[in-house]
Amino acid sequence: MSDVFLALVEQTLAEVLPSFRPAVLSEAMRYAVGTGGKRIRPLVCLASAVAVGGKAEDAKYPAAAIELLHNYTLIHDDLPAMDNDRERRGKPTVWVKFGEANAILAGDALLALAYQVAAKAPRNIAAIIDVLGEKGVGVVQGQVEDVSCSKFGVSKPQTSNLKPQTDDFIYRHKTADLFIAAAAMGGLAGGGSDADVAALREFALNLGLAFQYEDDLLDGDGIYPPEETERLVHETTAAAVAALDQLPCDTTFLRELAHKLIGRKV
Amino acid sequence: MSDVFLALVEQTLAEVLPSFRPAVLSEAMRYAVGTGGKRIRPLVCLASAVAVGGKAEDAKYPAAAIELLHNYTLIHDDLPAMDNDRERRGKPTVWVKFGEANAILAGDALLALAYQVAAKAPRNIAAIIDVLGEKGVGVVQGQVEDVSCSKFGVSKPQTSNLKPQTDDFIYRHKTADLFIAAAAMGGLAGGGSDADVAALREFALNLGLAFQYEDDLLDGDGIYPPEETERLVHETTAAAVAALDQLPCDTTFLRELAHKLIGRKV
Numbered sequence: 448m449s450d451v452f453l454a455l456v457e458q459t460l461a462e463v464l465p466s467f468r469p470a471v472l473s474e475a476m477r478y479a480v481g482t483g484g485k486r487i488r489p490l491v492c493l494a495s496a497v498a499v500g501g502k503a504e505d506a507k508y509p510a511a512a513i514e515l516l517h518n519y520t521l522i523h524d525d526l527p528a529m530d531n532d533r534e535r536r537g538k539p540t541v542w543v544k545f546g547e548a549n550a551i552l553a554g555d556a557l558l559a560l561a562y563q564v565a566a567k568a569p570r571n572i573a574a575i576i577d578v579l580g581e582k583g584v585g586v587v588q589g590q591v592e593d594v595s596c597s598k599f600g601v602s603k604p605q606t607s608n609l610k611p612q613t614d615d616f617i618y619r620h621k622t623a624d625l626f627i628a629a630a631a632m633g634g635l636a637g638g639g640s641d642a643d644v645a646a647l648r649e650f651a652l653n654l655g656l657a658f659q660y661e662d663d664l665l666d667g668d669g670i671y672p673p674e675e676t677e678r679l680v681h682e683t684t685a686a687a688v689a690a691l692d693q694l695p696c697d698t699t700f701l702r703e704l705a706h707k708l709i710g711r712k713v
Numbered sequence: 714m715s716d717v718f719l720a721l722v723e724q725t726l727a728e729v730l731p732s733f734r735p736a737v738l739s740e741a742m743r744y745a746v747g748t749g750g751k752r753i754r755p756l757v758c759l760a761s762a763v764a765v766g767g768k769a770e771d772a773k774y775p776a777a778a779i780e781l782l783h784n785y786t787l788i789h790d791d792l793p794a795m796d797n798d799r800e801r802r803g804k805p806t807v808w809v810k811f812g813e814a815n816a817i818l819a820g821d822a823l824l825a826l827a828y829q830v831a832a833k834a835p836r837n838i839a840a841i842i843d844v845l846g847e848k849g850v851g852v853v854q855g856q857v858e859d860v861s862c863s864k865f866g867v868s869k870p871q872t873s874n875l876k877p878q879t880d881d882f883i884y885r886h887k888t889a890d891l892f893i894a895a896a897a898m899g900g901l902a903g904g905g906s907d908a909d910v911a912a913l914r915e916f917a918l919n920l921g922l923a924f925q926y927e928d929d930l931l932d933g934d935g936i937y938p939p940e941e942t943e944r945l946v947h948e949t950t951a952a953a954v955a956a957l958d959q960l961p962c963d964t965t966f967l968r969e970l971a972h973k974l975i976g977r978k979v
Contacts, residue, residue: 465850467854468854468858468882469854469857469858469861471857471861472853472854472857519821523817523818523821526814526817528812528813528814528817529814529817546794547794548792548794548795548857548860549857549860551789551792551794551795551817552789552853552856552857552860554821555785555789555820555821555824555853556849556850556853556854558821558824558825558849559824559845559846559849559850559853560846560849560850562828562842562845562846562849563842563843563845563846563847563849563850564846565842566838566839566842566843566846567839567843572832572838572839572842573832573833573838576828576829576831576832576838576842577829577832577833579825579828579829580825580826580828580829580830580832581829583822583824583825583826583828583829584731584822584825584826584829587738587818587821587822587825588733588734588735588738588822590818591735591737591738591814591815591818592734592735594814594815594818595735595737616734
């Protein structure tokens with residue numbers, strides 16, 4: 448099933464990514480989105496449509512849209528004015544390969560394209576664009592907070608009382624917001640009820656947080672001491688599972704995805 | 714009438730611009746959009762709704778959206794990696810005032826917000842997001858072409874055979890695309906027919922080109938010799954007027970706007 452979903456994601460991305468003038472722009476956009484990645488967010492989107500009783504196909508455009516949006520955030524995060532990263536996934540970052548101006552602009556074009564693509568969903572387009580807009584802004588809020596904290600040394604090392612509060616804000620926005628948008632758009636495109644979409648949002652928020660805490664455990668650089676972080680992984684994981692139980696149809700694939708994301712703890 | 718429309722634009726922008734955490738982000742967004750500008754694109758949007766028989770109120774969110782999107786393009790165009798401008802409208806540019814990272818991110822947030830706001834239109838949301846997506850990408854195509862040409866010295870001075878072809882592409886995308894989006898979204902939000910929207914797009918394309926040629930005449934740095942540019946102003950102006958004649962309702966305000974934009978030649 449995962450292979451079928453992944454093929455649908457790759458096929459839809461190939462369909463929507465442009466080949467237009469100027470060539471350097473469409474090349475940079477394609478380079479950034481790449482092929483063969485894990486595509487976690489679009490898979491969450493497709494599986495959410497299934498979990499409310501729709502077809503994966505219903506959510507293919509919102510799924511492609513969230514991947515375009517995710518990749519624009521990576522391009523801009525890597526810029527010299529932000530994280531100044533020269534490599535990603537073992538390859539030169541977009542600004543290293545295409546220049547800084549083209550990297551900023553390729554990110555901009557992916558963001559605009561994401562909305563155009565999401566609006567091709569078969570239903571509930573106003574609500575789909577609303578959540579993609581809200582979370583598209585939210586992810587920027589998280590990034591601005593992150594950049595400010597790094598600059599003023601609040602985030603690392605763990606010296607400030609502000610840290611847990613600040614990092615929680617960053618986790619919710621930088622990490623969880625795109626998962627929430629993916630799940631909510633999938634539920635809406637699949638024709639889910641308001642209650643279904645609310646459950647999917649709850650699932651995705653907790654999945655995003657669990658994912659981030661798990662990451663902290665692995666990296667050994669979390670907000671809280673390891674035992675507390677471990678407790679939070681379990682707490683958010685349990686909340687994610689509880690939210691899945693509220694959904695009317697098959698949630699197998701969402702559970703499987705959660706397994707992969709947070710070390711088989713869901 | 715212009716004052717009433719302008720008040721509606723300012724009121725809607727004030728309603729949709731956020732005051733959220735982190736404060737530096739919402740402050741940068743508000744600073745960029747400002748108050749008291751000419752607001753040409755949103756006025757075209759409102760007047761287009763009227764021209765198809767709708768109310769200006771129907772188009773207030775798409776009108777705010779096009780102004781948000783326009784201002785994101787200005788923030789990013791001003792960046793050191795692009796035009797490296799330190800002042801705009803007599804004030805420090807966003808990157809000078811808030812730093813480069815925050816300027817990139819404030820632009821990103823305005824772009825995402827634009828789509829969320831446009832989706833609040835009372836009808837035809839799929840088509841509204843489609844055109845705002847298409848032209849949101851288009852304006853980036855124009856900017857990438859412009860940046861590439863400046864870099865390789867194609868655009869100025871007038872030494873290359875490529876120049877008219879290249880500059881026409883840039884004019885269509887950098888200048889006309891946002892006018893087209895403004896007019897088409899207004900027509901769609903106002904409940905216009907497909908033929909009405911096509912006529913509005915034709916009007917806006919020609920208005921955008923006429924505006925740019927007029928600008929070239931004033932600056933004395935056009936693609937073509939002055940007599941040819943003058944001829945093109947007349948030709949595109951006539952095409953814009955002819956397009957207005959195809960609309961079913963009151964086009965007075967669109968004509969007035971065109972007057973202001975291109976030296977009372979429409």
